[in-house]
Amino acid sequence: MAVEGQTKEQKERSAVVKRARQSQWPAIPMDEALKAIETLARKFQPESKCFPVAALQPGRVLAEQIFAPEDVPRTRTSIKDGYAVIASDGAGKREVIGFSTAGGPSNQTLKPGQCIRVSTGGVIPAGADAVVQVEDTELLKDDGENELVIKILKAPSVSQDIREKGSDVKLGSLLLDVGCEMGSAEIGLLNAFGIQHVEIYRKPRVCVLSTGNELVEPYMPQVPLGHIRDSNRSQLLALFRGQNFKAIDAGIALDKVETLEYAISVASQFASVIVTSGGVSMGEKDHLKEVLQDRLNLKIQFGRVWMKPGLPCTVAHGSIADREVVVFALPGNPVSSWVCAHLFVSPLLRFSAGLSRLHATKIRVKAAEEIKLSPRPEYCRAWIDMEKGGDLPVATLTGNQISSRLMSLVGAQVLLILPQKGQISDGSKIKEKIEAGEILDAIVVGPI
Amino acid sequence: MAVEGQTKEQKERSAVVKRARQSQWPAIPMDEALKAIETLARKFQPESKCFPVAALQPGRVLAEQIFAPEDVPRTRTSIKDGYAVIASDGAGKREVIGFSTAGGPSNQTLKPGQCIRVSTGGVIPAGADAVVQVEDTELLKDDGENELVIKILKAPSVSQDIREKGSDVKLGSLLLDVGCEMGSAEIGLLNAFGIQHVEIYRKPRVCVLSTGNELVEPYMPQVPLGHIRDSNRSQLLALFRGQNFKAIDAGIALDKVETLEYAISVASQFASVIVTSGGVSMGEKDHLKEVLQDRLNLKIQFGRVWMKPGLPCTVAHGSIADREVVVFALPGNPVSSWVCAHLFVSPLLRFSAGLSRLHATKIRVKAAEEIKLSPRPEYCRAWIDMEKGGDLPVATLTGNQISSRLMSLVGAQVLLILPQKGQISDGSKIKEKIEAGEILDAIVVGPI
Numbered sequence: 001m002a003v004e005g006q007t008k009e010q011k012e013r014s015a016v017v018k019r020a021r022q023s024q025w026p027a028i029p030m031d032e033a034l035k036a037i038e039t040l041a042r043k044f045q046p047e048s049k050c051f052p053v054a055a056l057q058p059g060r061v062l063a064e065q066i067f068a069p070e071d072v073p074r075t076r077t078s079i080k081d082g083y084a085v086i087a088s089d090g091a092g093k094r095e096v097i098g099f100s101t102a103g104g105p106s107n108q109t110l111k112p113g114q115c116i117r118v119s120t121g122g123v124i125p126a127g128a129d130a131v132v133q134v135e136d137t138e139l140l141k142d143d144g145e146n147e148l149v150i151k152i153l154k155a156p157s158v159s160q161d162i163r164e165k166g167s168d169v170k171l172g173s174l175l176l177d178v179g180c181e182m183g184s185a186e187i188g189l190l191n192a193f194g195i196q197h198v199e200i201y202r203k204p205r206v207c208v209l210s211t212g213n214e215l216v217e218p219y220m221p222q223v224p225l226g227h228i229r230d231s232n233r234s235q236l237l238a239l240f241r242g243q244n245f246k247a248i249d250a251g252i253a254l255d256k257v258e259t260l261e262y263a264i265s266v267a268s269q270f271a272s273v274i275v276t277s278g279g280v281s282m283g284e285k286d287h288l289k290e291v292l293q294d295r296l297n298l299k300i301q302f303g304r305v306w307m308k309p310g311l312p313c314t315v316a317h318g319s320i321a322d323r324e325v326v327v328f329a330l331p332g333n334p335v336s337s338w339v340c341a342h343l344f345v346s347p348l349l350r351f352s353a354g355l356s357r358l359h360a361t362k363i364r365v366k367a368a369e370e371i372k373l374s375p376r377p378e379y380c381r382a383w384i385d386m387e388k389g390g391d392l393p394v395a396t397l398t399g400n401q402i403s404s405r406l407m408s409l410v411g412a413q414v415l416l417i418l419p420q421k422g423q424i425s426d427g428s429k430i431k432e433k434i435e436a437g438e439i440l441d442a443i444v445v446g447p448i
Numbered sequence: 449m450a451v452e453g454q455t456k457e458q459k460e461r462s463a464v465v466k467r468a469r470q471s472q473w474p475a476i477p478m479d480e481a482l483k484a485i486e487t488l489a490r491k492f493q494p495e496s497k498c499f500p501v502a503a504l505q506p507g508r509v510l511a512e513q514i515f516a517p518e519d520v521p522r523t524r525t526s527i528k529d530g531y532a533v534i535a536s537d538g539a540g541k542r543e544v545i546g547f548s549t550a551g552g553p554s555n556q557t558l559k560p561g562q563c564i565r566v567s568t569g570g571v572i573p574a575g576a577d578a579v580v581q582v583e584d585t586e587l588l589k590d591d592g593e594n595e596l597v598i599k600i601l602k603a604p605s606v607s608q609d610i611r612e613k614g615s616d617v618k619l620g621s622l623l624l625d626v627g628c629e630m631g632s633a634e635i636g637l638l639n640a641f642g643i644q645h646v647e648i649y650r651k652p653r654v655c656v657l658s659t660g661n662e663l664v665e666p667y668m669p670q671v672p673l674g675h676i677r678d679s680n681r682s683q684l685l686a687l688f689r690g691q692n693f694k695a696i697d698a699g700i701a702l703d704k705v706e707t708l709e710y711a712i713s714v715a716s717q718f719a720s721v722i723v724t725s726g727g728v729s730m731g732e733k734d735h736l737k738e739v740l741q742d743r744l745n746l747k748i749q750f751g752r753v754w755m756k757p758g759l760p761c762t763v764a765h766g767s768i769a770d771r772e773v774v775v776f777a778l779p780g781n782p783v784s785s786w787v788c789a790h791l792f793v794s795p796l797l798r799f800s801a802g803l804s805r806l807h808a809t810k811i812r813v814k815a816a817e818e819i820k821l822s823p824r825p826e827y828c829r830a831w832i833d834m835e836k837g838g839d840l841p842v843a844t845l846t847g848n849q850i851s852s853r854l855m856s857l858v859g860a861q862v863l864l865i866l867p868q869k870g871q872i873s874d875g876s877k878i879k880e881k882i883e884a885g886e887i888l889d890a891i892v893v894g895p896i
Contacts, residue, residue, distance in 0.1 A: 016547075016565070017590045021582050054667065054682075058690035072854075075673065079852070081731040099464075101733055103662030103703075105674030117464070119731035120780070121662055123674045134469050134730050142465045168853045176858065183894055184690055185857030188683025188782060191666035192676075192854055214551030214569055218639035219502065225523065226553030226571045228640070234502075235636025242506035242632055255551075282582050283529040283567035285549055332568070334636060361896050363811075364839040391812040391840055391887055404527070405616045406520075406640055409633030410624065439839055444896070446631055448809050 016284045023282060023312070025289070025303030030377055033305045033313075037344055038351075038358065040301065040317055040326055044272060046201040046354035053190045053198060058183050059244040061354040064199040066176040066190070071166035076124040077102075079161040083115040083137060083150065084128035090155040093140065096147045100125050117147065124162055131161035179356035201354030205271035206345070208236045209250035209263055211278040212332060213285060217252070231406065232277040232337050236330075239341055240275075245349050250274075255285035261295045264327060268320040273352070275345055278332030280312040288329045292316040298327060306420075308376040309336040309403035313344065333403040339379050339415065342445050361444045365395040365414065371434040373421040381412035384448060395442060414442035464732045471730060471760070473737070473751025478825055481753045481761075485792055486799075486806065488749065488765055488774055492720060494649040494802035501638045501646060506631050507692040509802040512647040514624040514638070519614035524572040525550075527609040531563040531585060531598065532576035538603040541588065544595040548573050565595065572610055579609035627804035649802030653719035654793070656684045657698035657711055659726040660780060661733065665700070679854065680725040680785050684778075687789055688723075693797050698722075703733035709743045712775060716768040721800070723793055726780030728760040736777045740764040746775060754868075756824040757784040757851035761792065781851040787827050787863065790893050809892045813843040813862065819882040821869040829860035832896060843890060862890035 028036075048063035078084065078100075085094060094115040100106035102121035110116060110127030118124065118131060132152050141149040169175070175193070176186055182200075190198065215230040216223055223229060230252055240247035248270050253263035260279070267274045279288035280303075292298045298318035305313050313336070314329040328345050330337040347358045365384055382395040395416055398408045417440060422430040434440065476484075496511035526532065526548075533542060542563035548554035550569035558564060558575030566572065566579060580600050589597035617623070623641070624634055630648075638646065663678040664671055671677060678700055688695035696718050701711035708727070715722045727736035728751075740746045746766035753761050761784070762777040776793050778785040795806045813832055830843040843864055846856045865888060870878040882888065 017587065017593060017595055019582075021585060021587070023583075056686070058686050073676075073852075074671075079850075081729055081734070099732075100674070101662075101731070102660060103675055117732070119733055120729060121660075121676065135471075137469060139465070139469070145465060147465055163850075163852060168848075168850070169855060175855070180859065181895060182686075183859075184683050184687035185786060185854065185860060187686040188679040188786070189854050189858060191682040192679035192782070194666050194668070194671070194677050196667060212550060212569075214549075218642050219644060220642070223522075223642070226548070227551055228521075228569065229642050231636040231640035234639040235632050238504070238506050238630075238635040239632035281529055281568060283549070284547075284565070285567060286529070334640070338633060338636070362834055363841070363896075386810055393811070400616075402527075402611075402616070404521075404611060406633065406637050407617055407623070410637060411628065411631075412633060447629065448811075448892070448896075 019284060023304060027304040027306040027311060028302050030305060030307050033302055033344065036301045036315065037347055040315070041348045041351035041358065043324065044326070044348060044352040046352055048199045048201050050197050051200045053187070053195055056182055056187050058187070060182045061201045062176055062178060062180040062182065062198060063201045063354055065174060065178055066195065066198065068169045068171055068173050068175050069193055069195070071171045072169040072192070073163050073165060073167070075165055077163045078118040078120060078122045078124060078131045079163055080131055080133040081119050082131050082133040082161065084110065084118045084124050085115045085130050085132055085152065085156055086110055086112055086128060087130040087156045087158045087160065089113060091152045094150055094152060096150055115150065129158050130156040132156050133161060179354055181355065203244060203246045204273060204349050204352035205246045205248060206240050206273040206275055206349060207248045207250045207267035207271040208233055208240070209267055209274065209276045210252045211255060211260060211276055211288065212252070213255045215252045232332065232334055235334060235338060236275055236277065236341055239338065240349065243346060243349070245353065255279060255287060257287045257291050257295060260287060260291045264291070264296060265320055268323050268325045272323060272325050273345070273349060274325060275328045275330060275341065277330045277337040280314045280329045280331055289314055292327055292329065296320055306376055308374050308378040309333065310340040311376070313340045315344065334406045335403040335408055338409055342415065342443065343379065362441050363414070363444060364392055364439055365416070365442045366390060366392045367434050367436055367438045367440055368394045368396040369436050371397065371418065373418055373431065373433055375421050377420045378418040379415040380418060381408050382414050382416050382442065383411055384413050392439065395440065411446070413444065413446040413448050415445055417441045417443065467732060471752060475752040475754040475759060476750050478753060478755050481750055481792065484749045484763065485795055488763070489796045489799035489806065491772065492652070492774065492796060492800040494800055496647045496649050498645050499648045501635070501643055504630055504635050506635070508630045509649045510624055510626060510628045510630065510646060511649045511802055513622060513626055514643065514646065516617045516619055516621050516623050517641055517643070519619045520617040520640070521611050521613060521615070524613055525611050526566040526568060526570045526572060526579045527611055528579055528581040529567050530579050530581040530609065532558065532566045532572050533563045533578050533580055533600065533604055534558055534560055534576060535578040535604045535606045535608065537561060539600045542598055542600060544598055563598065577606050578604040580604050581609060627802055629803065651692060651694045652721060652797050652800035653694045653696060654688050654721040654723055654797060655696045655698045655715035655719040656681055656688070657715055657722065657724045658700045659703060659708060659724055659736065660700070661703045663700045680780070680782055683782060683786060684723055684725065684789055687786065688797065691794060691797070693801065703727060703735060705735045705739050705743060708735060708739045712739070712744060713768055716771050716773045720771060720773050721793070721797060722773060722775045723778060723789065724775065725778045725785040728762045728777045728779055737762055740775055740777065744768055754824055756822050756826040757781065758788040759824070761788045763792065782854045783851040783856055786857055790863065790891065791827065810889050811862070811892060812840055812887055813864070813890045814838060814840045815882050815884055815886045815888055816842045816844040817884050819845065819866060821866055821879065821881055823869050825868045826866040827863040828866060829856050830862050830864050830890065831859055832861050840887065843888065859894065861892065861894040861896050863893055865889045865891065
């Protein structure tokens with residue numbers, strides 16, 4: 001058969017005959033895959049920039065240590081609304097010689113038998129060594145406008161209701177550390193000290209590319225037979241954006257080696273982390289591993305992982321046009337790509353964001369029902385109920401866990417970590433299932 | 449004494465003589481305060497608007513039920529890369545008559561002894577009733593380009609590796625419900641069905657006002673004696689923004705009744721929820737309750753709550769210039785205002801955002817150390833450690849819990865709910881403290 005006589009489609013199909021009928025990639029265990037990710041992560045050190053505190057939003061990550069530029073409080077202040085007194089005067093009458101409010105300090109000096117009215121946060125006047133709250137006093141004499149004499153009902157003790165200078169924060173003490181995630185309290189703290197600018201980490205950028213001849217844009221009015229709308233891209237973009245990363249839409253690439261090579265090369269100009277979905281399994285159109293390895297000359301760190309859902313999950317690392325990149329080639333099934341994004345991509349991005357903690361939080365939960373174990377370790381999507389009996393949250397599977405079933409992700413709050421069948425054995429018996437009520441580790445992936 | 453002869457300052461101080469020396473407001477119990485908030489919340493029903501799915505970001509809340517506009521999959525598709533076969537043909541040889549890839553369906557009909565190559569997601573051709581994965585086949589004959597004859601190694605069963613039409617989602621079934629918070633999975637799902645627009649709830653708006661003569665803007669280069677920088681405002685703005693609400697900066701108001709009245713009136717034009725801090729305690733400059741009740745004619749729902757930190761927390765409701773408003777007048781201490789914002793303001797805003805769950809998540813934790821109980825129920829800030837022994841997270845207090853100490857909020861992940869001293873008694877003994885290792889409820893307030 002003359003090669004000249006072949007149509008383009010025929011040429012492509014010719015590869016089918018030569019394809020491997022078993023995957024050439026060993027399925028590595030999860031802990032090995034995660035270790036590879038951690039090693040890779042260290043190559044993508046976070047970058048920092050100077051940022052105005054006035055524009056800081058929750059979720060940014062601090063890239064410097066912040067030390068207190070002054071004592072808090074700066075002077076002795078009152079904890080209560082009441083009277084600054086000399087403690088050794090005891091209970092009884094006091095002449096009121098003035099007032100010291102927050103924002104209106106007194107410059108008088110207290111002598112025995114005298115007191116000065118103070119409000120919460122007001123500066124303690126010279127000579128005073130205690131505050132008596134207004135509730136513990138009586139007004140004895142006034143001139144119709146001002147208090148002249150009051151009675152202290154209970155003898156005060158020295159330092160009572162006084163915030164000493166530097167008692168909350170000492171000048172020079174560490175306020176916030178590198179890697180600290182800015183929340184409302186941290187932003188308030190920076191403002192309390194009048195800090196105007198801080199060094200924060202840049203948000204890591206990640207490019208999201210969908211691959212597949214069968215994909216159409218979700219806004220297309222008609223979807224031809226055999227085609228589906230591309231939901232992976234919007235899903236992954238939202239996933240990364242929800243985690244405070246900068247996610248860039250790289251579109252859809254057709255299943256052709258040249259197209260894939262070009263699309264990934266373009267993506268590498270926008271981000272050093274590239275996430276694709278589809279094209280990594282055993283299908284005749286699954287060219288991604290070949291493209292990554294042979295055309296882009298990246299080193300495939302792993303080409304399969306012994307887990308579910310996401311067996312063909314692939315990670316490659318290297319340089320494209322002198323830019324260091326990592327490509328996460330996730331499986332095309334929407335559930336697999338979502339789970340693998342959480343397990344593999346997010347930890348690397350978290351590191352690159354400057355967060356001190358690489359992995360998502362794990363909690364312990366109780367299985368609501370019996371769950372059959374799979375030959376591979378499995379990450380099942382589950383809802384949790386905090387109120388349902390006992391001290392631990394109760395986890396219920398989000399229905400059928402088949403990897404095409406996008407509905408199994410809806411509202412999912414955790415990924416239950418299930419061991420593979422038979423992995424845990426008690427003596428002679430092989431473990432086939434998780435019993436209802438059994439305690440499991442779970443990775444938090446949604447609002448709990 | 450002629451009133452004409454008084455300076456303005458003297459006139460103001462004249463009120464000091466007449467001030468109550470005990471709070472006139474009963475300190476209501478927490479459950480009563482929360483019930484009042486829930487009743488109020490129902491007056492601030494969420495509003496919805498039509499929104500393009502392409503612009504949806506995580507955190508928005510759905511205001512309509514979404515039903516599946518089609519079956520998923522729309523036709524029978526393959527779960528694996530392999531061959532569509534007739535199951536009753538059993539194991540053995542098959543003639544390969546064509547191919548059906550995702551995006552390239554076949555229009556051939558299978559006859560006994562024949563098979564059609566399929567890829568994952570590819571349409572199952574007419575006549576076929578099972579898929580055999582490529583790993584379970586051998587190539588027997590080819591013409592150098594195309595597969596001609598293969599061998600099925602293991603007899604397939606009917607329906608094997610076929611996703612039936614509608615097996616993931618049935619046409620017309622409920623996909624997402626009202627009040628559902630949009631996450632990556634939900635956004636992906638809408639795109640998978642080609643849904644272009646959804647009705648979502650508007651983000652509730654909240655105006656944040658600081659009050660106090662002692663306050664200066666955080667960007668001021670000098671802070672005069674007796675003054676402090678206003679950190680409450682940036683803190684509360686960040687707190688509400690971090691929870692996906694629209695928070696508006698209403699500035700600082702001085703402690704004068706006219707100023708406070710004006711500032712709150714202006715704020716009411718921008719938002720129906722107004723949050724102030726400061727001016728609600730027993731200080732001579734604490735005019736807020738008077739302003740809310742007597743000048744703005746709002747009804748004070750409660751003027752003190754029997755809890756800590758935040759005893760003088762005040763909530764008022766009514767109309768300003770025909771706009772229904774609720775004013776949360778929080779205490780001025782940064783810790784009290786932060787805790788009260790979480791406990792009282794956020795639930796009302798969550799309701800107004802359309803979220804089905806009013807209150808933040810509670811988890812159960814183990815106390816890392818002994819904690820002394822206060823006469824009031826207390827909400828202590830704590831860090832949690834998920835790894836530290838046992839199934840429950842271990843909670844450690846964030847240092848000294850005094851309400852002025854902003855540092856006690858840094859990194860706080862939960863509010864430990866402590867009962868008041870003596871509230872729980874076992875027989876004759878009064879409970880004075882929480883023992884190390886005791887299990888407590890905790891409200892989640894930060895990333896865990």
